[in-house]
Amino acid sequence: MTDLQSLDIPPGSSHKRPLVVMRNVSKSFSSGTLALSDMSLTVEGGEFVSLLGPSGCGKSTALRIIAGLGDTTTGTIDWPASRINVRGLPEGDISFVFQEPTLMPWQTVFGNVYLPLRLRGVSRAHAADAIMTALDTVGLKDFAKAYPRELSGGMKMRVSIARALVTKPKLLLMDEPFAALDEITRQKLNDDVLKLWRDTGITVIFVTHSVFESAYLANRIVVMKARPGRVHADFPLQTSLERGPLYRASEDYRAACEKVSAALLDAMGGEAMEMH
Numbered sequence: 001m002t003d004l005q006s007l008d009i010p011p012g013s014s015h016k017r018p019l020v021v022m023r024n025v026s027k028s029f030s031s032g033t034l035a036l037s038d039m040s041l042t043v044e045g046g047e048f049v050s051l052l053g054p055s056g057c058g059k060s061t062a063l064r065i066i067a068g069l070g071d072t073t074t075g076t077i078d079w080p081a082s083r084i085n086v087r088g089l090p091e092g093d094i095s096f097v098f099q100e101p102t103l104m105p106w107q108t109v110f111g112n113v114y115l116p117l118r119l120r121g122v123s124r125a126h127a128a129d130a131i132m133t134a135l136d137t138v139g140l141k142d143f144a145k146a147y148p149r150e151l152s153g154g155m156k157m158r159v160s161i162a163r164a165l166v167t168k169p170k171l172l173l174m175d176e177p178f179a180a181l182d183e184i185t186r187q188k189l190n191d192d193v194l195k196l197w198r199d200t201g202i203t204v205i206f207v208t209h210s211v212f213e214s215a216y217l218a219n220r221i222v223v224m225k226a227r228p229g230r231v232h233a234d235f236p237l238q239t240s241l242e243r244g245p246l247y248r249a250s251e252d253y254r255a256a257c258e259k260v261s262a263a264l265l266d267a268m269g270g271e272a273m274e275m276h
């Protein structure tokens with residue numbers, strides 16, 4: 001095992017400047033709901049951060065604000081390592097994967113993955129290599145001509161991930177992407193995302209309700225507290241094991257689940273919590 005692997009840091013990742021810095025962000029909706037209050041979070045290049053917390057604590061709101069899909073009421077989002085466009089966003093550097101795969105049923109897998117490049121004016125012929133590489137990354141190279149209706153739920157989610165990767169983003173934002181899938185498919189996709197993270201050095205912020213999923217995936221856990229949403233705990237999860245079947249059966253993983261679970265329980269003020 002190399003030194004990098006033992007530190008659980010993917011090769012090729014940059015640790016010089018933070019990728020994104022969220023400073024004292026508050027968000028009020030017109031309904032009067034204060035969804036986030038004074039939230040600060042700095043994410044370094046190459047991290048796999050899991051954002052975890054009780055329902056309604058503002059996880060999706062925080063992720064959407066980072067993606068530029070919603071404004072802050074107060075506070076700032078900075079991108080020290082990126083070139084910023086006129087909208088204040090490192091547009092090409094961010095991709096978002098939602099809970100639903102949101103594929104266009106009338107388009108093939110290839111056509112669905114092409115969408116972000118089509119929106120940038122790239123011709124189909126010029127985009128073809130990037131599309132096939134993204135499909136290869138998620139194991140769907142042989143399904144380029146298939147339509148979404150021919151795919152299982154897990155395969156549709158893979159297409160959604162390929163579509164997010166086709167622009168080669170630095171930061172992948174994932175909002176409970178596997179919550180609707182069965183447990184075996186979810187575990188398989190967890191392994192696929194880990195492989196992707198290790199192979200590419202991409203930075204991931206992954207929202208989940210699941211203690212088990214966050215303890216399996218992340219090398220940093222950020223637990224949020226509700227009403228109003230804010231960061232309650234922020235800690236690293238390190239292991240000398242590569243995340244995979246051995247890790248899933250290990251004492252390190254059991255201890256990680258316990259640690260994450262205790263932090264979540266604390267964020268919920270000791271309310272009864274079901275582990276899932």
Ligand SMILES: Nc1ncnc2c1ncn2[C@@H]1O[C@H](COP(=O)(O)OP(=O)(O)OP(=O)(O)O)[C@@H](O)[C@H]1O
Nearest residue numbers: 029030031033035054055056057058059060061062
């Ligand atoms: N567009 C909106 N308009 C008004 N209120 C909103 C809007 N979006 C979210 N909220 C409210 O903001 C708070 C935070 O919501 P958010 O969806 O970010 O939480 P969450 O932690 O992602 O929840 P969950 O885990 O249930 O998905 C909630 O009280 C929610 O009702």
